[in-house]
Amino acid sequence: MALTRFAGAFGVQIGSPADLCPSYAKGDAMNAIVGWAKRSVPIRPTRVGRILRDICSWRFALLLFAGLIVIYPLLWVVSLAFSGQQALQLVELPEGAGFWQQLAALVPLPQQWSLDNFRAVLTEQPFMRWLFNSLVVALSTTVVGLGLSCTAAYAFSRFKFPGRERGLMLFLISQMFPAVLMLIPLYVIVVQWLGLGNTWLGLVLVYAITALPFCVWMLKGYFDTLPYEIEESALLEGASRFTIFYKIILPLARPAIAVTGLFSFMTAWNEFILASIFMDDESRYTVPVGLRFFVSDYASEWGFFAAGSILVSIPVILLFLALQRFLVSGLSAGAVKG
Amino acid sequence: MTKGAAVASIEFKRVEKRYADSPPTVPGLDLHIRDGEFMVLVGPSGCGKSTTLRMIAGLESVTSGELWIGDRLVNDLPPAARDVAMVFQNYALYPHMTVFDNMAFGLRVRKQPESLIKSKVEQAAETLGLADLLGRKPGQLSGGQCQRVALGRAIVRDPQVFLFDEPLSNLDAELRVQMRGNIGRLHREFATTSVYVTHDQVEAMTLGARIAILNRGELMQVGTPMELYNDPDNVFVAGFMGSPPMNIVPVQNRGVGLKNSLLDLPRTDLDGLAGELLLGIRPEKLCPAVGAPDHWPRLRAAVEMVETLGAEMLVHLGDGRERMIARLPGLQLLTPGQTLELALDPDAIYLFDTQNQRRIRAVQPIAVAEPC
Numbered sequence: 001m002a003l004t005r006f007a008g009a010f011g012v013q014i015g016s017p018a019d020l021c022p023s024y025a026k027g028d029a030m031n032a033i034v035g036w037a038k039r040s041v042p043i044r045p046t047r048v049g050r051i052l053r054d055i056c057s058w059r060f061a062l063l064l065f066a067g068l069i070v071i072y073p074l075l076w077v078v079s080l081a082f083s084g085q086q087a088l089q090l091v092e093l094p095e096g097a098g099f100w101q102q103l104a105a106l107v108p109l110p111q112q113w114s115l116d117n118f119r120a121v122l123t124e125q126p127f128m129r130w131l132f133n134s135l136v137v138a139l140s141t142t143v144v145g146l147g148l149s150c151t152a153a154y155a156f157s158r159f160k161f162p163g164r165e166r167g168l169m170l171f172l173i174s175q176m177f178p179a180v181l182m183l184i185p186l187y188v189i190v191v192q193w194l195g196l197g198n199t200w201l202g203l204v205l206v207y208a209i210t211a212l213p214f215c216v217w218m219l220k221g222y223f224d225t226l227p228y229e230i231e232e233s234a235l236l237e238g239a240s241r242f243t244i245f246y247k248i249i250l251p252l253a254r255p256a257i258a259v260t261g262l263f264s265f266m267t268a269w270n271e272f273i274l275a276s277i278f279m280d281d282e283s284r285y286t287v288p289v290g291l292r293f294f295v296s297d298y299a300s301e302w303g304f305f306a307a308g309s310i311l312v313s314i315p316v317i318l319l320f321l322a323l324q325r326f327l328v329s330g331l332s333a334g335a336v337k338g
Numbered sequence: 339m340t341k342g343a344a345v346a347s348i349e350f351k352r353v354e355k356r357y358a359d360s361p362p363t364v365p366g367l368d369l370h371i372r373d374g375e376f377m378v379l380v381g382p383s384g385c386g387k388s389t390t391l392r393m394i395a396g397l398e399s400v401t402s403g404e405l406w407i408g409d410r411l412v413n414d415l416p417p418a419a420r421d422v423a424m425v426f427q428n429y430a431l432y433p434h435m436t437v438f439d440n441m442a443f444g445l446r447v448r449k450q451p452e453s454l455i456k457s458k459v460e461q462a463a464e465t466l467g468l469a470d471l472l473g474r475k476p477g478q479l480s481g482g483q484c485q486r487v488a489l490g491r492a493i494v495r496d497p498q499v500f501l502f503d504e505p506l507s508n509l510d511a512e513l514r515v516q517m518r519g520n521i522g523r524l525h526r527e528f529a530t531t532s533v534y535v536t537h538d539q540v541e542a543m544t545l546g547a548r549i550a551i552l553n554r555g556e557l558m559q560v561g562t563p564m565e566l567y568n569d570p571d572n573v574f575v576a577g578f579m580g581s582p583p584m585n586i587v588p589v590q591n592r593g594v595g596l597k598n599s600l601l602d603l604p605r606t607d608l609d610g611l612a613g614e615l616l617l618g619i620r621p622e623k624l625c626p627a628v629g630a631p632d633h634w635p636r637l638r639a640a641v642e643m644v645e646t647l648g649a650e651m652l653v654h655l656g657d658g659r660e661r662m663i664a665r666l667p668g669l670q671l672l673t674p675g676q677t678l679e680l681a682l683d684p685d686a687i688y689l690f691d692t693q694n695q696r697r698i699r700a701v702q703p704i705a706v707a708e709p710c
Contacts (some may be wrong), residue, residue: 229430232397237444237495238418251434 075108080306084114088302117307127308129283130290134269135315136288137203140248141268142261145208145215149260150253152212153219154245158231168220171213179210179269187277198281206278207268215260222256223249258326261321269316345372346408346421346498346531349393353403355389355555363389364555366403371406371533376525378534378546381578384499386555387535391501394533396420407499423492424501427508429484431476431491437463441491455494464521465527470689487519491608493528500525502534506541516545539579543567551575573695576618577687581650585624585662588692590615596687600637600660603684611689611698618688621652624664630681638679644672653678 054060080088093105121127155161156168186206198200228248234244250257272288280286285293287308294305320327340417348371356362364560371377379387392398393405396417405412412420423444431440438459440514466486476484485505492500502521506514522545525532536542539665542549543563551558551566551574559571570576576584589596591613601617625642627636633668639655639662651668654661655678664680689698 227428227430229426229428230432232395232417233424233426233430233491234432234443234447235397236395236420236422236424237416237447237491239443241446243447245708248434 015117039164072108077306077309079108079110080302081109081117081310082113082115084112084116084304085110086301086303112285117303121304121307121311124283125290125294125304126283126285127290127311130285130287131311133200133284134286134288135314137207137275138265138268140200141202141211142264143205144204145211145259145264146257148208149212149215149219150250150257151245153216153223154249156216157220157223158228164335166316168217171216173256174213182210183273183277186274191278197278198284200284202278203275203286205270206274207271208264211264211267215264218260218263219253219256222253255326258323266316269312347371347375347406348377348389348531348533349404349406351404351406353390353393353405354401355386355398356392356401362401362555364393367555367557369550369557369560369590371531374529374531376532376534376545376547378536378542378549379552380536380539380542380546380549381386381552381558383537384554385552387537387552388503390552391424391503391533391535391554394420394499395422395424395501395607420499421497422499422501423495423497424503425485425488425492425505427504429476429481429486429488429508431484434475435475436472437468437474437476437479437487440476440487441494444491444495449488458494459490462494462642465493465524466490481509482517485509485517489520489524493524497532500532502532502536504536505534506536506538514541516549521545539581543579551578553578570618571697572690573616573618575691576697579619580620582621582663582665584618584620584688586616586618586690587660589615591615598660599657600639600655600662601635602637603635603682603687605684607700610698612692614692615698616690616692616695618690619662619682621663621665623683623686624662624680625683626666626670627679627681631657634681634684636679636681638677641674641676642674643674655680659681 089105093101097105156164162251190202190206191197194202196205230248230252231244234248270288271286272292274288275286276292279289282290282293291305291308291312293299294301294308348369350367350369353364353367354362355364367390379390381387389398393400394407395411396419398413400413407420407422432443435443441459441462442455445458459472460469463472466489468483468486468490471479471483471487476487479487484510488505505521506517509517517542521534525545534541534545546563548560549566550560553574559566559575559579559684561569566575567579570579570584573586577586581613587598587600589598589601589603591608591611593609594606595602596608596615596617597603598617603617624637625634639657641653642656642661643654645652645654646668649668650665651672653664653666653672656662690696691698691699
């Protein structure tokens, strides 16, 4: 019901900007007049004119629409978190509310702003505990994952050994299956055989290893672009393979390592299904599992859920901002040989 | 700084290099590089010169044969243990380190005291004019500066052998001349055995005490630049040395002279040679007919193209079948299509066997070093 209302309200909005803007035609007429006066000089639209024209184009309308689709749910989460309530509705609609009232109910703005949800999540709920669990698991995953994938990727990039091609291919193939397929085997191996249920180590191992294929491919692609002569030169100067790896390759591969590390961290930080299966004890929950706890069959504390979600996103956002400068060079690296 | 007792000659004994099942890249090389010598390996791309150099460095394994550096058999010695330093075409500097750290890296890896490293690096930087750049990173340097850092990195280690793998190829022409001078000067100063790979015969001629010419992995000839220029062993060497290269044209040996569509050389000393021969003559041995000695045979051919170099010009001649290049004084005005009469120094010709491309030494050119 809410969705149809939402779409209806939106239809009006997208229809309008394109109709309301005849600046294209206006601009052309202007050009024609000035052009007639000064035929030889081509007319360039002014800066403001260009911006106006861009705003009124169908492309802009499309982008605006797409942008709203992405941002709208986020706005809801933010409003819920700051509303101080637990209900999904922000506005009480009276019986037989008119169109405008219904439309107003769609705007994600709480009736009053409050930090109660955040306060409650941080103090009354074991949220800090979960956050700590997540942090330990995600950081350990990143360290273990990077350690394994850097060394593996270096070997794949630089050494020739039997099974090299096949190993790389197997890594790729493992990525073609949905992760859920591995759920039961992983449970059997990690919980029943290794007895690592309810432990950080179990989760870290699983996360680090499932992220390995992607990380290895990513890093190998980058290592391949580093000129081999640099290593040969170091080899001639008497450096051991490990010194070369540690003192030359790793510092040079920083962008790729940053991106890969970020990927590992986020995979572990956001993962829900495995964590919910491996972790039975409430004090061992990671944040995504804990958040689910707020809105289960027995509870519907949407306010806590929203506040918790925002708190969870903060570290990732900070990491992204910190590593931003590496992201562009890192992600495109390996694509084109420099 | 000369190495005292350590004799660092390099000796290839039937050294072969092959990859998997393909034909050998180097099919069996015998070459002796003397202690302190500047040896240039030169040849067209794919001739195995870089592979040969990399075998000395230990970056390529030796498939069979023996490779000696000084009195050590180094076939199975890792690169680090060979005491050689190499300068690469693309500099191969460590981009994340400063110039100082780049030059100090090898010494630090070998755990030298930091005070010694500092003095060595600073001394090398002084020699190479890098003293002001020690704090910079390679990305902030020009190509020539990068190559000097690479040189510095090699000399601070005071190795037994310097290896150069086309070190000037990435530089522009002017810088190349300058760096060539630098490398020559360094070699005179340090007198370390050096092996230098290039495909540029001008570099080879100007730098090398001796030059080894390789073609498809085979050693074609070894000698001083002038030996190779004046006394080539085969068609390949004759055609490789000199710019423009020696003219080599097929001729008929009629017993009384050599003849083809362009030339007619009366000779009586060619009995016993094959009927088909290859005749070689340097472009500078073709002179304007006017003023040439009367007994020099004349040849007439149409001008196909003229390359004017200022003091001289390179005239491409041809009659549809044979083509030759003459190096003439740049005074005359020539236009393509015009017929030109030239005289040929009959004592400056080389003869080669058509089959095996080897020089026929029964006929020696007499006036070798005298241009017209």
